[in-house]
Structures are given as C-alpha cells and as structure tokens.
Amino acid sequence: MSIDDDVEIRGQSVGLVEPQSFTFAAPPEPMLLESGETLGPVTLAYETYGRLNDDRSNAVLVVHALTGDAHVAGRHSDDDRKPGWWDLMVGPAKPIDTDKYFVICSNIVGGCKGSTGPGSTNPATGKPYATDFPMVTLGDMVRAQAALVDHLGIERLMSVVGGSMGGMQVIEWALAYPDRVASIVPIAAAARQSAQNIAFDEVGRQAIMKDPNWNDGHYYDGQAPASGLAIARMIAHITYLSEHSMREKFGRRLQDKDAYGYDFGTEFQVESYLRYQGDAFIKRFDANSYLYITRAMDYYDPTTRYGGGSLVAAFERLRPETRVLVISFTSDWLYPTAESKEIVRALKANGIPTTFLEVPSNYGHDAFLLPNDLMESAIRGFLAAVAKGGRR
C-alpha cells in the first residue's frame, strides 16, 4: 500500500489554497518578548481551510514542527508537485474535517516561511536582521499566534493540534491561554527537551556556526552556510527515523553498485538518503532560522515557567473541562512514550480529562506525518466529541 493510495481513500483534498499573512506589533508598539527584547512589526504567514461557523466555535489551530510551514493541506497551484505537509489529516472528510471545522495553520515567529525571522528586513537598518534578530521563545511564538487568532475574530479555539515542536506549542497554548482552548492534541512531543535532544540540537547548531560561511549570521548578501545546515539536517534526520525503519528502508544495501568502491563517495543507500536530505533542505530553509527555532525548543520548559519546577503544578492553570488527547508512537526515540506519559500523568493529577494513545508504529518520530489508521481515527473521534461538547 503506497501512502498516496492510502490518502486518496480517506477524504478529499481541500483543493487550491491561498497563502495569507497577518502583520501586527508595528512600532511604536512592538511585541515584548520573553527575553525582554522587543520585535515589531511581526508578520505571521498562515492559511485557513473550511468555514468559521456562526458562533465561531469550530476553529482548529494546527501548529507545525521545527521545519514546517503554514501550508498544511491542499495545493497553491494546479501544478504543485506536492500538497501541504499534513494533507492526509486536513481536508473534507479527513480526520481534521474541513467540512466541519475552520482550520487555521500558522507559521512561527523566527521562521523563514513567510513570517518575521532572522532573514527578514530589520526596519532599523534596512538589512536582514541576521543574528541581530532577538531570541524568540515558544511562548513568543504562541503569543504571536494568539494575536492572529484575535485578528480572525476567534475568542476560543475548539482545539490546538500539533506534532513534535508543534506538540510543545500545543502545551504552551493551553498554559498561556487556558480560557481560549477547549481542547489540545499534543502528538509525538514532550513537555520539554531531554538532555539528549538538546545535545542533538546543539551539534546541529555547532555545525552551522562552525561553517565559515555563517559569518556570525551575516551571510544574506553572500554564500549561505549550506554545508553546516546540511549536516544539521542529516543529524536530525537520523533522529526522526527508528533503527527499525532504517533497517527496513536501507539495511546495508549498496547504492547503485554490487561491490564496494573503496573510496569516500556514496557506498550505502543510507548515505545517499542522508546526503539527499541534507542537499534538499538547504534549498528550503534558512540556517539562522534553524538556530533560533532549535534554541527556542531547547529553552522551552513549562515546569519552570508555570509550575515552579513541577509539571503538575504548571497544569493547575488549565480549566478542568479542557479536553486532551496525547498521542505517542512506540518507535519514536526522540520523544519517547515515557515523555508523553509524563504529560498525561501531570494532567490527570489535575483532574483534566485526558486520553492517551500509544500508537504501534515502526516509523520512529516521523510516524506522526505518515498515514496511520489509529492516529487518524483517534483524532477524528476526539474532535467530534469536543465539537459535540460532550463531557465525560
């Protein structure tokens, strides 16, 4: 069964969609960031799908992972080669059903996909911010999204849904705006990065910053630190797959040859895959955004920000009727099930109605981006229950 076959069966495409953007916090009223610095104006790229109902109660915000963007579903033009990054989840009759829900997908501050980030023009200088861009946090990203949600005239979101770093934004949404979310769905996420995750991020950042083209971030009028960014992406890609999926996908198979070449060219299929992933990524992502966003992920810690060191105490802020669906994947070693369970336990300790689903999958962390009956039906059913306003 190919992924495409699978997706086709489960619903229709949202069709053509239009990229949108929203700008706010223009000086003299810039956004005050968690670091104490200010940023403005701030632009967020976003897309919407479906129709907001009359009482504005059917809005679902989808937030994305580290290198994602606002284009979650559909195509921008008829000849787009690929649809949005979670097209399998968002569309008519799909789990996040655009016949029923008004779906918003927002990009993040600090990114490079149409939102204000280090590659944007610094109004003070007329040049790209580069590393003069202030450090942004996941809290800042979510507060910017809240301004977008205000702009769309939505007081309360029916749900906030996201995987990986999206799942961390989901948690921040619930903590920063407990009155504005009826439900949350953090997927393949942790409340905060483990030492191992920080370590992988740090090596990626070092690879970028040690690239001579990085030039302290001021490379926009020259060569980008493509080598460093490719290395960072290759490292990250290993963490997105499971040992099992790498074995199945590549094993020790050689790339277009029957015997070793005894040189440093591509010998194994897994090498070819990683080199390709690195090379493809540098065409679509800005190295400085990679630095800022990974840093924001590593900084994020709701226990210190909201709970005096305790996740249970942090979740005391939630309204008791907030509904939660937490999803993890058995072979995800970047955000293992144990870390999802930590979230679940802290929610349950506060009496928050929480459903936990550990999905059997061999695809590692990437599993949340791939078709999966269990994940899809769980999210479909959860949103339907929230929409009905059913309580346990």
Place this chain on the structure above:
Amino acid sequence: MSIDDDVEIRGQSVGLVEPQSFTFAAPPEPMLLESGETLGPVTLAYETYGRLNDDRSNAVLVVHALTGDAHVAGRHSDDDRKPGWWDLMVGPAKPIDTDKYFVICSNIVGGCKGSTGPGSTNPATGKPYATDFPMVTLGDMVRAQAALVDHLGIERLMSVVGGSMGGMQVIEWALAYPDRVASIVPIAAAARQSAQNIAFDEVGRQAIMKDPNWNDGHYYDGQAPASGLAIARMIAHITYLSEHSMREKFGRRLQDKDAYGYDFGTEFQVESYLRYQGDAFIKRFDANSYLYITRAMDYYDPTTRYGGGSLVAAFERLRPETRVLVISFTSDWLYPTAESKEIVRALKANGIPTTFLEVPSNYGHDAFLLPNDLMESAIRGFLAAVAKGGRR
C-alpha cells in the same frame, strides 16, 4: 564511589611502559590489501605487558575502539596525567592479569597513533599520504596485527579481547585465523554496523569533508579540518552515552548561570560537555584517520566475506573448541544487546561454547570502558578457564 577509588582497589598498575613499534611489508613486498591496492612499509604501534610463558600459550591480544591506541595500561612517564585507556582491566591482579598473561595491545593500520595511516609519509612522494592512502579494512587491520603476533613469536593467542570496533576486530580475528585463537571476547559490539550506525558515521564523515580546510584530505601543511572533526566527535559522543546517563549527568541544568542568556553561547551543561569533547578530540586525532577508520567499520561484514550472507555459515570456520564470551550492556543503543545475541546465536548454531553476558548498566556504549564488577569478574573468570584449558 569515584572511578579512581574503584580502580585502585582492584589491582595494581603495570607501572611504566614503553611504546613499541613493528615495521613490515617494506617494498618490494608490500601488504596486499582487501581492496586490491598495496601498502608498505607498514608500521604498527604496540605495547606489551607481563611475560610470555615458556610454551608461549599465555598471550592475550587487546584491540581497541575507533579512537583508541596501543596504550591500554600503565603510564609512559611518571608525570603522565592519565594511565592507558583500559587500565582498570589490564595489570597485576586485574581482570586481564599481567601476572598471568602476556598482554599485547596493538594499534591499527589507518590510525594516527604511531601506526601507518593517512598522516604517514608516502614513500613514493615524501609527503603525507592524505587521501592517497589506500582504503584499509578491518580484515587488513587484523592481518597486520597477525604479522605483529608472528614477529612476537606467538603461534596461537590465548585470547583476543576488545570492545566496540575492537569487538569487530575480535570477530575478524576468529574468522581470519581460526587456528590461532583459543578464545575471543567481543564486547559491546555487532558483527556488522546497522544502517543507523552507518548513518551516524556518514554524518561525521560529511562534517569533516565539508570543512573547507579538509581540502580533499591534503591539509597536513596547513590548517586541519578541526571544525568538521569536532562536529563528528560531538555526534559520536551522543551515541556513546545513554539517554539515561545524559539525563543523570546533565539533565536540563544550565552551565554556570541561573537564567538563560538568550544567545547562542553555552547555555546548558550538556552543550558545554559536547563542545569540550569536540575541542579536546581535535588535539589528539587526525581527521583523515577518522574517515578511513569509520569507513572500515562500515564496510566490515563477515556474513558476506565468510558466509555467503549468513553469520551462521561464517562461523563454520571456527574450531569447535574455540571459547567465546560475548558481553553487551543494557543501555547501549549503538550496539544493542540484540546485535550481540545475533553473534551468540550464530556461534551456538555451530556448537561453539559461548557464554553471553548482558551487563546491567545505565552508561550506554561507554559502559565497557568504565568499572563494572560483573564485566570484570566475567572476563577474569573466562580467561582463567581458558588458561586452564578447561572444556565444558
């Protein structure tokens, strides 16, 4: 209990030791390599400890991991800050007891610790080989060690012991020279690298080769690709630790600060650790050797070389009385227990007397280098049994 305290209790140091070297395969009779190329002369750095007995039956060869060297125990001078890399295992009354055994530790061809490698002078040009150095395999490394063992007048080794890549050399020793090993002890190893291991190695190699100072390997009269090598080492270090040990050792603790600096300097302790590991490594290792040795590890596959694709068939070469002790560590995710068990199953399928020990440890792959009662007593007991010539 500190590691030093622990080591002191279990035996004495071998004291001062003398680095030695052995040169062979001088042209016109160079060594024919697995790749079909030739290399000569070949120098191997080695050290010996203890005394060869009269019937030359008490020799134990210790082989080292990726970045190790021939200096396994003792000190080179009284003011040496640290002893050899496995001092806890090798010495009088230690598990590999130099009062009983004649211990040899050999460096490898391709390395940079006194043996012929890419940094050595190419006799054809008078300059360092750099990437004109021929590709060497684990088979080549072991054949060079066999020449050293010949030179020492030893027909048959009582045991060959090694961890990580050393464990792979141990396996190659048994397969290439089944009549010359009475026993083998592969520790924290696999018969061949998994796709994930090849992937980590490949990212490290790419980091080196994308460093502009690498210059296709010809950097010996200029700047070494220190940035790339540091990145490679940082990646590798993450794989040597377990998630658990990183959590215990660093968690999310900040480095010498109470609050985030909101910059790209060192924020977390784990970042400081990795940066230190990277910086320390570039002072003691040659980037080209890192390329050649990781390539050799990735190439190594006894199933194709000796077994027509089957590890069981490969081990048919072993003499039925060869004794084997296989050791793995519970938290080692680089060479997980499942891969050790594959070795054990293939040996047992051939009726080879094999003892398997999975040592409980939270230290990840690095565990084999750290004090561990269970590992130490197992190796001590195993070698004593082999020395007695006892059969099951």
